[in-house]
Amino acid sequence: MDIRVLKYFLAVANEGNITKAAEVLHITQPTLSRQLMELEEELGTALFVRGKRQVSLTDSGILFQQRVKEIISLLGKAEREISEENQLVGGVISVGCVESAASMILPEAMSEFSGKYPMVRYELYTANGDDLRDKLDSCAIDIGILVEPVETSKYDFMRLKVTDRWGLLVRSDDRLAAKESIDVSDLIDLPLIVPRRTIVKEEIADWLGTGTGQLNIVASVNLLTNALLLAERKLGYIVTIEGAYQIRPTDGLRFIPFSPEKISGHVVAWRKNRIFTKATRLFVEQLRDLSGEEQSGGMAE
Structure with missing residues (x-):
């Protein structure tokens, strides 16, 4: 199941109209309609009640909307955590x-x-x-x-x-x-x-x-x-x-x-009980990975 299609589903649920959702998503209305039908076929249930101008969620659609929001939220959290893990390692070594x-x-x-x-x-x-x-x-x-x-x-x-x-x-x-x-x-x-x-x-x-x-x-x-x-x-x-x-x-x-x-x-040395920044600690580990043995002494952080 493509995460992109899940986002399409949420857009339609939020707008209550396939044409408006297609405009928000910058895709064509036929493409969006086809993606939604394929999603319903994959799930084996109808997610929308389609009217002439509006669409509304079925009971299954309401449950699915709740779970998709949870999935999207968790995915966003994971992406932020990974990004922050890399970006927060900074400063001067x-x-x-x-x-x-x-x-x-x-x-x-x-x-x-x-x-x-x-x-x-x-x-x-x-x-x-x-x-x-x-x-x-x-x-x-x-x-x-x-x-x-x-x-x-x-x-x-x-x-x-x-x-x-x-x-x-x-x-x-x-x-x-x-x-x-x-x-x-x-x-x-x-x-x-x-x-x-x-x-x-x-x-x-x-x-x-x-x-x-x-x-x-x-x-x-x-x-x-x-x-x-x-x-x-x-x-x-x-x-x-x-x-x-x-x-x-x-x-x-x-x-x-x-x-x-x-x-x-050769040795890589540092003062005993020196408190390292995260960047310095990781850099010492990088040196060990390239050409190192077990350290003698602890590394504070």
Whole structure:
């Protein structure tokens, strides 16, 4: 039974005249008469008493009118609820993200999420892990996508199934450029440009089996942008994760992974007991659907 025909029936019942109802519905009178007869045939009963100028409802028609009004009302309610569910998810989601392989899933997540919830807007911050943690602590951002190692004691977090290799960025004309991997012996005494984060520098030193004081660190940087310029001018070799370079490849430089391989994972983190808007909560779920595991910690709303 077509909902359109039910609306036709109500129009005729309200107008008491098929011609007037046809005008209201913007269809022809013969078309409306045919639809009503087919409806009566489908139900197996007469719904109208047809006079010369007016029509009135039979007893069956009165009962049917009541039920059709209920059906139309429920349908309208369902349509409004679905519409409101989508439209009420709005506001601003503040996301911080490191430069890494995880940067590549963020646009995908935003694209799919915006398709579902077009009222949502985004504030994006690019920084290293320490800066993003400061923003999480001050509630300047809702969530942060961080590369490990991460001090997560005061955060709830969800691990992403995204990993990144560590390695060295060298000039394409450098003597090391022909190597397939970089080992500890290659790094000794090289002028290194390293991430600013203390915890990362300590991890690099542990991997090398040295203290940070024994490394020839000529510069430390929070993001890769300026480091690339330094490497191009032969001021140093950049220790970095591959994803940070992949999102902005530069002619004349080559990424070479460490051997033995050094891999870092990623987490989506937020302050413990942080109250999320509905939009932010759903966006975290979107990230989990794309590339996530079970979260560690609760998510308030």
